Amino acid sequence: MPESTDSDVRRKVMAAALALFCEQTWEGTRVPEIAERAGVSVGTIYRYFPSKEALGSAVFADAKAALTARTLTDEVRRAEPREALRGIWEGCCASRPSSPTPSRSWSTSSTRAS
DSSP: OOOOOHHHHHHHHHHHHHHHHHHHOSTTOOHHHHHHHHTSOHHHHHHHOSSHHHHHHHHHHHHHHHHHHHHSOHHHHHSOHHHHHHHHHHHHHHTSOOOSSOOGGGOOOOOOOO
């Protein structure tokens, strides 16, 4: 069985962190839980990220870059403002997780005063 590369391990840690942040929120997730989900030791996480905050920032930056790549297509960049906004909105909606149990971090429900 081939050994994991540094980028593979980093990617596994970030994927585990993102999943747990979505399931439990960032504040509700502990580093040992991330390590368990990723199949690595806690020390391995700190080898790649000096703190939970650094890991959270990396996960956010990665998710933001992926969302930007999916939403700011060439078609959107060439469109008139109204159509560009529609394309961005559709890209954002298409990027929502398809999990049957929506996470608190993706919740779009709101309450209205009567």
